[in-house]
Amino acid sequence: MLKRYLLSPGPTPVPEKVLLDMAMPMIHHRTSEFSNIFKEVREGLKPIFGTRQDVLILAGSGTAAMEAAVVNTLNEGDKVLVVNAGKFGKRWVEIATTYGLDVITIDIEWGRSVKPDQVESKLIAHPEIKAVLVQASETSTTAYHPIEEIGKIVSLRDETLLIVDGITSVGVYETKMDEWGIDILITGSQKAFMLPPGLALIALSEKAWKFTEKSRIPKFYLNLKKERKSQLENTTSWTPAVSLIIGLKSVLEIMNKEGLPNVYKRHALCAEATRKGLMAMGFELLAKDIPSNSATGIVLPEGFDGGKFVKLMREKAGLTFAGGQDHLKGKILRVSHLGYHDFFDTIIALSSLEIGFSQFGLKVELGAGVKVAEEIFKNHLGV
Amino acid sequence: MLKRYLLSPGPTPVPEKVLLDMAMPMIHHRTSEFSNIFKEVREGLKPIFGTRQDVLILAGSGTAAMEAAVVNTLNEGDKVLVVNAGKFGKRWVEIATTYGLDVITIDIEWGRSVKPDQVESKLIAHPEIKAVLVQASETSTTAYHPIEEIGKIVSLRDETLLIVDGITSVGVYETKMDEWGIDILITGSQKAFMLPPGLALIALSEKAWKFTEKSRIPKFYLNLKKERKSQLENTTSWTPAVSLIIGLKSVLEIMNKEGLPNVYKRHALCAEATRKGLMAMGFELLAKDIPSNSATGIVLPEGFDGGKFVKLMREKAGLTFAGGQDHLKGKILRVSHLGYHDFFDTIIALSSLEIGFSQFGLKVELGAGVKVAEEIFKNHLGV
Structure with missing residues (x-):
C-alpha cells in the first residue's frame, strides 16, 4: 500500500466531497440550473478577493488570466514595471515583452521580497509607467511581497494600474483588493481553492475597467469586456468548465463553513x-x-x-x-x-x-x- | 424523482467510470505519473484525428483552440476565406476580424452545406487566400460540410491552409486529417470525447507548422510552438487541466474497447x-x-x-x-x-x-x- x-x-488536495460533487452527471451550461450555480460562486468569490467588483471565471490556467490582465488594459509601447523576483515575476516579463510593452524591472534575488520604496523610486523616476506587475506570493521562491503597502503607493496615481498575481495568496491571506488599491487581482483553481487546475479567476477595479476602454491589443478568447457582459447575466461567452465551477460551489461552502x-x-x-x-x-x-x-x-x-x-x-x-x-x-x-x-x-x-x-x-x-x-x-x- | x-x-453525458476516475485524488502534473498518462492520451488521440502529427492538449474551451489556429499561423492583413454557414462560422469571422485579417466569406443559409466548387471558385478568384476556415459539422445548424472534398482542393495549394473546426465531428466521423489534407484540426472535450468542458485539442500539419514560423501575431498562453516543444516531452507549458486529462485517458480506453x-x-x-x-x-x-x-x-x-x-x-x-x-x-x-x-x-x-x-x-x-x-x-x- x-x-x-x-x-x-x-x-493541492481536493476535498473528497468536492471530488464527488464534480462526479455528478454533467449538466448543460445554458440552463437556469447552471446560471444559479454560477451566480452563487460569483457572489462567493467577492469576499475572498475583498472586492465589490465582479470576479470573472475563465476556462484556462492562471497564465491565461495573467495574459488577460495585460492584453485587456495596456497597449504596445506602454511602459510597465515588473517586480522580477522569481519564475512568475519572469512570466510577467515574458507576457509583457510578447505584447511589445516597454518593460522595466526591479530585479530581486530569488527568495527576497521587494521593498515598497523600490517600487516608489521607479514610479518617481518613470512617471509614465502604466502598470506595476507583481506577485503577491511568488510561488517559486515562497516569498511574499508587501502588496498592501505597494497598493498605497500605486493607488495615488490615476494613470498607473497595480496588477497582482494572487495565484498563491488569494484564499491564503485576507485580501482587500478594493481597500488596498489593487486594480487587477488574479488567481487559479488549484491552490487555496482546493480544485483541480483549469479555472482562472480575475477581478478588475473601476480604474482597470477604464483602461480596458483604451486598450487596442487584439484579444478574443480572453476579451474581458465581452466576458464581463456575459457574466453579469450569469453566463459565459465561451463554454465554461462546468464541472470545476460545480466544484467551486462546493469549495466555497466548505470555506464559508x-x-x-x-x-x-x-x-x-x-x-x-x-x-x-x-x-x-x-x-x-x-x-x-x-x-x-x-x-x-x-x-x-x-x-x-x-x-x-x-x-x-x-x-x-x-x-x-x-x-x-x-x-x-x-x-x-x-x-x-x-x-x-x-x-x-x-x-x-x-x-x-x-x-x-x-x-x-x-x-x-x-x-x-x-x-x-x-x-x-x-x-x-x-x- | x-x-x-x-x-x-x-x-454531453460523461460515462460513470470516467466521472469516478476524475474523482480520484489529485496528482501533481510535474511527475512521471502524470507524464505517463499524458503520453498515453497524446498517442491515443492520433488515430481519432487521423494524423501522425502531435495533438496538442490545451486548458480552455474550443474557442481557445480556434483562436490558437489563427494567431499561430497567420498575419494581420492576410486574406482568409470563411465558410459562414452558422454561429460557429460566424465565430471564425469574428476571430479573424479581431486579428486584422482580410476576411472574405462564402455566406450560406443556415442549414445548408457548402459546395466544394464554391470554395474552389473563391480560391481561383483570390489566389492570395492564406487559409480556408470551416466547420466540419456546424453545430448550430446540424449541417456537415464536405471536408474531404474541400481538402482535395485546398491541399493542392502550398500557400493556403485548411483550418477545420472539428468540435462536433472528431470522434463522430472517421477523420483522416493527413490523408484529406487538413492543416489544422480542432476539437473540444465536451462532445464526442464524453468529458466535461475545459480541454481544447488541436493538431497541425507540417505545412501549418511552417506557417507558424512566419506568423507575427503576438501570443503567449496559446503559443503552439512553445506548447509543442513541451508536449513532445510529455509535459505542458502551463498547468494542465489534470483531472480532465485523467478523464481523457479513461475515455480513450472506452472508445478503443x-x-x-x-x-x-x-x-x-x-x-x-x-x-x-x-x-x-x-x-x-x-x-x-x-x-x-x-x-x-x-x-x-x-x-x-x-x-x-x-x-x-x-x-x-x-x-x-x-x-x-x-x-x-x-x-x-x-x-x-x-x-x-x-x-x-x-x-x-x-x-x-x-x-x-x-x-x-x-x-x-x-x-x-x-x-x-x-x-x-x-x-x-x-x-
Whole structure:
C-alpha cells in the first residue's frame, strides 16, 4: 500500500466531497440550473478577493488570466514595471515583452521580497509607467511581497494600474483588493481553492475597467469586456468548465463553513509550524524577508541531490513535495500549506522530511521539527 | 424523482467510470505519473484525428483552440476565406476580424452545406487566400460540410491552409486529417470525447507548422510552438487541466474497447434513426444537404414557442434538448447523438418528443418516430 500525500504548492488536495460533487452527471451550461450555480460562486468569490467588483471565471490556467490582465488594459509601447523576483515575476516579463510593452524591472534575488520604496523610486523616476506587475506570493521562491503597502503607493496615481498575481495568496491571506488599491487581482483553481487546475479567476477595479476602454491589443478568447457582459447575466461567452465551477460551489461552502478568518489562520499556523519545524531541523529558509503562508522553501545543503530526493520521496514513499525551478532546480525543497491542508498534513510533511533526510544522510534529529510544530498547534486544536 | 437525460450537442453525458476516475485524488502534473498518462492520451488521440502529427492538449474551451489556429499561423492583413454557414462560422469571422485579417466569406443559409466548387471558385478568384476556415459539422445548424472534398482542393495549394473546426465531428466521423489534407484540426472535450468542458485539442500539419514560423501575431498562453516543444516531452507549458486529462485517458480506453469503427457507426445509426424518426413524426430537417451525425435539428412549426418547450422539457420532464441560436432562437430544436449516447438514448429522445409535442398541442402520432428508429436499430443490437 502506498498512501499518497500531495504537499506541493499546486495542484493541492481536493476535498473528497468536492471530488464527488464534480462526479455528478454533467449538466448543460445554458440552463437556469447552471446560471444559479454560477451566480452563487460569483457572489462567493467577492469576499475572498475583498472586492465589490465582479470576479470573472475563465476556462484556462492562471497564465491565461495573467495574459488577460495585460492584453485587456495596456497597449504596445506602454511602459510597465515588473517586480522580477522569481519564475512568475519572469512570466510577467515574458507576457509583457510578447505584447511589445516597454518593460522595466526591479530585479530581486530569488527568495527576497521587494521593498515598497523600490517600487516608489521607479514610479518617481518613470512617471509614465502604466502598470506595476507583481506577485503577491511568488510561488517559486515562497516569498511574499508587501502588496498592501505597494497598493498605497500605486493607488495615488490615476494613470498607473497595480496588477497582482494572487495565484498563491488569494484564499491564503485576507485580501482587500478594493481597500488596498489593487486594480487587477488574479488567481487559479488549484491552490487555496482546493480544485483541480483549469479555472482562472480575475477581478478588475473601476480604474482597470477604464483602461480596458483604451486598450487596442487584439484579444478574443480572453476579451474581458465581452466576458464581463456575459457574466453579469450569469453566463459565459465561451463554454465554461462546468464541472470545476460545480466544484467551486462546493469549495466555497466548505470555506464559508470554516469561516474565512479561520481559513487564513490555519494557513498562517501551518506555515509558521513548517518554518519553525524546518529551522529546528537545521535548515535555512529560502524566503529571507517575508516568507509566504502558501508554501515554505528551504535551501538544501551543497551537493545534496534535491531532484533525486523529491523523486524518491514521491515514488517510494508517496509524498509529493516540490523542488526548485530554473536555477534553483535541485537546490531547494518547497512544502505547501495550501487549501485542503490541516495541522496533521504539516506534521506528516515534517515527519516524513525528518525520516527522509536522515535516510539521505543528512544529520537531522528525528522528531525535532515535529515537536516544534506541536508546540505551535497545541493551543489551536479545539480540544 | 426527476431522472435527467442530457440530449444537447455538448456538454454531453460523461460515462460513470470516467466521472469516478476524475474523482480520484489529485496528482501533481510535474511527475512521471502524470507524464505517463499524458503520453498515453497524446498517442491515443492520433488515430481519432487521423494524423501522425502531435495533438496538442490545451486548458480552455474550443474557442481557445480556434483562436490558437489563427494567431499561430497567420498575419494581420492576410486574406482568409470563411465558410459562414452558422454561429460557429460566424465565430471564425469574428476571430479573424479581431486579428486584422482580410476576411472574405462564402455566406450560406443556415442549414445548408457548402459546395466544394464554391470554395474552389473563391480560391481561383483570390489566389492570395492564406487559409480556408470551416466547420466540419456546424453545430448550430446540424449541417456537415464536405471536408474531404474541400481538402482535395485546398491541399493542392502550398500557400493556403485548411483550418477545420472539428468540435462536433472528431470522434463522430472517421477523420483522416493527413490523408484529406487538413492543416489544422480542432476539437473540444465536451462532445464526442464524453468529458466535461475545459480541454481544447488541436493538431497541425507540417505545412501549418511552417506557417507558424512566419506568423507575427503576438501570443503567449496559446503559443503552439512553445506548447509543442513541451508536449513532445510529455509535459505542458502551463498547468494542465489534470483531472480532465485523467478523464481523457479513461475515455480513450472506452472508445478503443468499443473500437473506433463501431463508435462512428453508432453515431451514424443514432443520427439516422433520429432523422427518420423525426421525419416520421412530420418534421422537416434543418440540415438540407448533408445532415451531421453529431446532432439533428428540426424546424418547429410557425408560432410554436420553442424556447418554452425546451425549458419545460428540461425543468419539468428532465430532458435537456438544445434550441436554436441567434436568429433561429425558439424556431428549431436540436437533438444530440454525441459521445456516451446509445440506441436507447435515441429512443428516449424520440419518445419524449412524441409525448412532449403532443402535450404542446402538435398533431404527432404517438410511437411513430420510435417505430422507425426501432426498425433501424433492430439488426444492430447484437442479440
